[in-house]
Amino acid sequence: MPTRIFFEIIGIAAGILTTVSFIPQIVKGYRTKNLEGVSLLMYLILTSGFSMWLLYGILIKALAVVVANIFAIAFSVTILIMKSYYTHGQK
Template sequence: MSHLNYIDLFGFSAALLTTIAFLPQLYKTWETKSADDVSLVMLILFITGLICWIIYGLKIHSIPILVANIVTFIFNFMILILKLSYNKKNNK
């Protein structure tokens, strides 16, 4: 990608919006110390899909796809870790 064009701006806009959409869930999970309302199966499926998007983004050399999906992966992986750790604490 030699220069940024308007199509890339749509890509970055989509990346920004879909990535920050997970911040409220991450914040709520952190604050309430509970992730009971978050489906474990959904998280695993979503994280697997993000890994596929990251591989795809690498193969087509798409910065918007890579940035969005790497950051979203980090957010969702954090939610997964919190869910598993809070479930352990609640089961003791």
């Protein structure tokens, strides 16, 4: 099914973009050691949402959705941990 493969390439490109988008936030947070302006609640809800997208991707067998959301969960959890550490872990 070449058409389906083309669709999955679009999906994989979308997944790569939305997933790597968190890297600049992680780098910025690591450099400035300040994620004060970043909403904790946003990343808590986002992590729950990515987990649901992962389940959805598994159910409808959409590979791009599955792979993208595994990485998205890893990055959003990293931001949550960094924010928590920089807020509470330091003087």
